[in-house]
Amino acid sequence: MMNRRVAIVGYAQSRHQYDMQQTREDMVFDVAKGALKDAGIGREDVDTVITASTDFLDGRTISNVFLSMAVGAYLKDESKVEEDGAFAALYALMRILSGNHDIALVEGHTQASVFNPHQVSSFTFDPTFDRQIGLLNDVSTAAIQARMYMNGYDVSEEQIAGVSVKNLANAANNPNAQRKMPDITVEEVLSSKLYYDPIRELTISPSSDGACALVLASEEKAKEITDNPVWIEGVGSCQDSYIRDRDLLKIGSLQIAAEKAYKMAGISDPFAELDVLEISEKFAHEELMGYEALSLCREGRGKVLVEEGITEKYGEVPVNPSGGALAADPICATGLIRIVEAAKQIREEADGYQIPDVYKALAHGQFGACAQKNVVFILGGE
Amino acid sequence: MRNVAIIGCGQTKHASRRRDVNVAEMVADAAWNAMEDAQVTPDEVDSIVDGNMQGFGGIAQAEQWMGEWIGAPGKPVLRIATGGTTGGSVAQAAYYQVASGLSDIALAVAWEKHSDSKEAGATTGLLHVALGNFFHTFNYGMDLKSLVATAAVGAAAGVAVYQARHYMHRSGCRIEHLDMVAAKDRSNAAKNKYAHLQWPNCTPDDIAKTKMIVEPFRYGHICPASDGASAVVFASEDIAKKKTDRPAWIKGLASYSDEENQMMSENSGGTGIIDASEQMACRLSAMKAYEMAGIKDPQKEIDVAEIYQPFPSQELIFAERLGLFDETTAWKATEEGETEIDGRMPLDPSGGTNATNAIGSSAMQRVLEAALQVMGKAEEHQVPKDVHNAVAHGWGGVTNYIVVTVLGDSPRR
Amino acid sequence: MERFIKELAKKRILGSKCPNCGYTYVPPRSRCGKCYTKLGEENLTELSGKGDLVSYTVAHVELDGHGNFLDLGEPKVIGAIKLEGADSTIFMPIKEIDPKEVKEGMKVEVVWGEETKGELADMKYFKPGGR
Numbered sequence: 001m002m003n004r005r006v007a008i009v010g011y012a013q014s015r016h017q018y019d020m021q022q023t024r025e026d027m028v029f030d031v032a033k034g035a036l037k038d039a040g041i042g043r044e045d046v047d048t049v050i051t052a053s054t055d056f057l058d059g060r061t062i063s064n065v066f067l068s069m070a071v072g073a074y075l076k077d078e079s080k081v082e083e084d085g086a087f088a089a090l091y092a093l094m095r096i097l098s099g100n101h102d103i104a105l106v107e108g109h110t111q112a113s114v115f116n117p118h119q120v121s122s123f124t125f126d127p128t129f130d131r132q133i134g135l136l137n138d139v140s141t142a143a144i145q146a147r148m149y150m151n152g153y154d155v156s157e158e159q160i161a162g163v164s165v166k167n168l169a170n171a172a173n174n175p176n177a178q179r180k181m182p183d184i185t186v187e188e189v190l191s192s193k194l195y196y197d198p199i200r201e202l203t204i205s206p207s208s209d210g211a212c213a214l215v216l217a218s219e220e221k222a223k224e225i226t227d228n229p230v231w232i233e234g235v236g237s238c239q240d241s242y243i244r245d246r247d248l249l250k251i252g253s254l255q256i257a258a259e260k261a262y263k264m265a266g267i268s269d270p271f272a273e274l275d276v277l278e279i280s281e282k283f284a285h286e287e288l289m290g291y292e293a294l295s296l297c298r299e300g301r302g303k304v305l306v307e308e309g310i311t312e313k314y315g316e317v318p319v320n321p322s323g324g325a326l327a328a329d330p331i332c333a334t335g336l337i338r339i340v341e342a343a344k345q346i347r348e349e350a351d352g353y354q355i356p357d358v359y360k361a362l363a364h365g366q367f368g369a370c371a372q373k374n375v376v377f378i379l380g381g382e
Numbered sequence: 383m384r385n386v387a388i389i390g391c392g393q394t395k396h397a398s399r400r401r402d403v404n405v406a407e408m409v410a411d412a413a414w415n416a417m418e419d420a421q422v423t424p425d426e427v428d429s430i431v432d433g434n435m436q437g438f439g440g441i442a443q444a445e446q447w448m449g450e451w452i453g454a455p456g457k458p459v460l461r462i463a464t465g466g467t468t469g470g471s472v473a474q475a476a477y478y479q480v481a482s483g484l485s486d487i488a489l490a491v492a493w494e495k496h497s498d499s500k501e502a503g504a505t506t507g508l509l510h511v512a513l514g515n516f517f518h519t520f521n522y523g524m525d526l527k528s529l530v531a532t533a534a535v536g537a538a539a540g541v542a543v544y545q546a547r548h549y550m551h552r553s554g555c556r557i558e559h560l561d562m563v564a565a566k567d568r569s570n571a572a573k574n575k576y577a578h579l580q581w582p583n584c585t586p587d588d589i590a591k592t593k594m595i596v597e598p599f600r601y602g603h604i605c606p607a608s609d610g611a612s613a614v615v616f617a618s619e620d621i622a623k624k625k626t627d628r629p630a631w632i633k634g635l636a637s638y639s640d641e642e643n644q645m646m647s648e649n650s651g652g653t654g655i656i657d658a659s660e661q662m663a664c665r666l667s668a669m670k671a672y673e674m675a676g677i678k679d680p681q682k683e684i685d686v687a688e689i690y691q692p693f694p695s696q697e698l699i700f701a702e703r704l705g706l707f708d709e710t711t712a713w714k715a716t717e718e719g720e721t722e723i724d725g726r727m728p729l730d731p732s733g734g735t736n737a738t739n740a741i742g743s744s745a746m747q748r749v750l751e752a753a754l755q756v757m758g759k760a761e762e763h764q765v766p767k768d769v770h771n772a773v774a775h776g777w778g779g780v781t782n783y784i785v786v787t788v789l790g791d792s793p794r795r
Numbered sequence: 796m797e798r799f800i801k802e803l804a805k806k807r808i809l810g811s812k813c814p815n816c817g818y819t820y821v822p823p824r825s826r827c828g829k830c831y832t833k834l835g836e837e838n839l840t841e842l843s844g845k846g847d848l849v850s851y852t853v854a855h856v857e858l859d860g861h862g863n864f865l866d867l868g869e870p871k872v873i874g875a876i877k878l879e880g881a882d883s884t885i886f887m888p889i890k891e892i893d894p895k896e897v898k899e900g901m902k903v904e905v906v907w908g909e910e911t912k913g914e915l916a917d918m919k920y921f922k923p924g925g926r
Contacts, residue, residue, distance in 0.1 A: 119860070129915070133887065135888065
């Protein structure tokens with residue numbers, strides 16, 4: 001259990017798209033302002049700001065150096081994580097739990113149109129070996145994992161495509177999503193461009209420009225700020241070994257992260273107790289592997305959940321009603337968006353794609369080849 | 383409120399090119415030294431925070447590959463990168479891991495291996511910072527020769543030149559005082575077995591003889607670009623008390639950021655702060671950190687300071703901003719020997735960033751060195767007096783990022 | 796790593812076997828990532844160059860280094876290989892086989908360059924290995 005209760009009290013995100021016609025500064029300013037407005041507080045109320053962006057993705061060193069003003073961090077205690085925004089939320093949570101701060105603004109963004117993020121991913125591999133051989137990037141490694149998973153548990157391409165169909169159709173009702181395909185079919189997914197077999201255009205998250213921000217507050221402040229706080233009831237994070245030395249048949253670090261979060265939140269039966277999940281599925285098969293790592297089903301049974309519609313909006317455990325990362329992937333914002341989308345469901349603000357009666361939600365962020373590191377949040381309504 | 387202390391530190395030897403190790407081995411050295419010093423096993427460490435400037439070494443998200451070398455698999459790992467303040471930001475994040483209660487023993491690791499990029503010091507990273515200099519060229523006027531010289535020794539010089547000039551103009555500090563600071567730092571570094579530029583018994587005259595690069599900076603004033611790594615282990619109060627008799631308690635910390643327009647910024651927007659030595663963010667960070675630490679009179683209560691000073695002018699400027707000297711007097715104090723290792727207010731007994739600058743790691747080194755002083759473990763460069771409180775500082779970005787940490791021999795109450 | 800590369804000239808693939816937990820790394824490294832025992836020259840072990848294809852992908856594109864995906868005229872196979880005696884998986888090209896015929900679990904073996912100079916390129920690719 002945590003020593004202090006912390007809640008999400010406001011949020012905002014951009015309309016994610018490829019090649020947003022907006023500077024980074026403006027994009028970040030808009031979501032930071034938007035989150036503060038949503039919370040009904042001013043810049044002067046914020047104690048600390050944590051942002052998320054990476055130098056390689058932004059194409060410049062100290063990627064946030066010209067953004068502190070835009071995000072409202074002028075003369076404020078701020079810092080930056082260099083990975084997915086859900087990790088920035090984790091850091092901000094820690095700052096509040098420490099007692100040193102009460103209100104935190106968290107922001108994450110990437111304009112992926114600046115430089116192909118898949119190319120950037122090739123720079124994360126072992127420079128003494130893998131990089132010199134030149135075969136690996138996030139897509140090729142995901143493909144290797146996908147094939148291993150398919151062969152290991154007899155999962156078909158159609159079953160994996162089912163995730164894309166669900167999420168891209170869900171996205172049609174999400175005004176912020178980039179890739180909306182209300183009439184998409186399995187056939188369409190399986191005839192989209194083949195990158196690294198079995199990974200195709202419609203089973204990879206799109207490269208998006210986007211930003212997201214949220215406001216966290218300690219219990220006392222949260223109650224002053226809003227009648228509708230979304231409490232962070234549990235959190236867990238974990239990093240796996242490098243790709244040469246880990247078991248690719250499952251996302252082990254996600255399982256560990258989820259177990260920690262469930263324990264903290266007092267959840268013993270996630271399938272029964274979670275009302276909705278927002279998972280960062282950068283590749284369609286990752287969602288199936290995610291169901292297993294999150295203990296929604298046994299290993300290898302993820303395909304059943306999608307085939308039987310269990311994770312559809314109308315199913316027993318809706319996953320990614322927002323469309324997930326397959327609908328928009330502004331990389332460093334993606335995990336933060338999952339947290340916001342989960343919070344939206346709890347606050348009943350997901351117009352057009354609201355799941356009824358949501359009290360407990362799970363939000364997930366990841367970073368690294370084949371989801372090497374993961375962070376899981378359990379959120380709960382009043 | 384949970385008290386947190388540093389219980390162990392580890393560093394590597396710093397040099398222009400550590401060709402003898404690859405970056406994973408280099409970082410592992412520091413991490414393992416720190417864990418040994420802290421007397422913890424990797425299994426006891428339950429979270430890791432790491433950082434470096436990834437553009438400089440050419441590896442993106444390096445801890446994904448290198449994690450195994452520092453005991454990362456199976457643990458929560460956070461990556462932090464904030465320019466020059468990176469090391470300090472990493473240390474502060476590790477503090478927060480423990481202070482939040484989510485972790486009991488956190489390992490903080492920061493490094494830089496410039497030499498992995500084609501040209502040490504002239505990597506994409508530093509050259510990008512040089513962009514700030516072009517704005518000076520256009521707006522304030524810098525002749526081409528100075529601009530080229532600046533780029534040759536490390537682009538950040540341009541930023542610091544203007545900052546130094548403002549300070550010298552305001553305070554009466556002269557170039558001789560910069561010579562004094564650099565000489566002190568290089569001599570101190572000679573007593574620090576991990577430092578890069580070690581010049582035993584260096585005198586101001588030795589420095590004054592070196593070539594002028596761009597007024598007022600001589601070659602002998604400017605920091606090196608080092609390869610190196612440092613690591614620190616943070617622990618909760620219960621564990622710290624079991625592991626060591628003299629932990630270095632984190633009593634206060636802050637990292638305020640300032641207006642980047644002081645360098646006219648990339649989009650040349652807004653009104654800039656003209657005087658880059660004003661450093662309001664440093665004043666505020668220091669005030670907040672001292673308040674948390676219960677320190678009311680830093681001039682009397684701080685026993686030693688580790689200031690991030692790739693340029694000697696910054697030692698003086700930031701010493702004043704940290705409240706260690708009255709405005710405009712730090713250079714006089716230096717002249718009178720007050721800032722020597724055995725002086726009244728020792729600054730950078732380790733030699734500081736002026737003698738060793740592995741960018742991702744340097745701000746962590748300031749925290750590390752301050753901790754060593756509190757713990758009495760700084761060996762040859764230990765200040766010869768009781769250290770009850772120490773302050774560690776870092777700056778970064780285009781001089782708009784600041785990180786301040788106050789450490790002491792007793793926990794916050 | 797340096798020894799590893801030098802030995803490639805002699806058509807030898809080296810790994811490091813941890814004396815404590817037995818995990819065998821390829822390429823070799825200075826510290827075990829599972830139990831953190833230091834690994835030295837004495838822990839180097841020669842691997843046969845034969846192994847199992849634990850997974851693979853058929854690449855229809857490749858990145859040009861500048862952020863563009865180029866369509867490949869001929870698809871290429873990237874194999875995930877567990878060498879006999881090693882626990883690490885290495886990722887290497889698979890050739891001399893129709894991509895459609897590649898199967899998980901196949902035996903594969905290394906093909907060396909004609910002249911091996913002590914560089915990574917000496918390990919040209921892997922091909923199906925017979926019984």
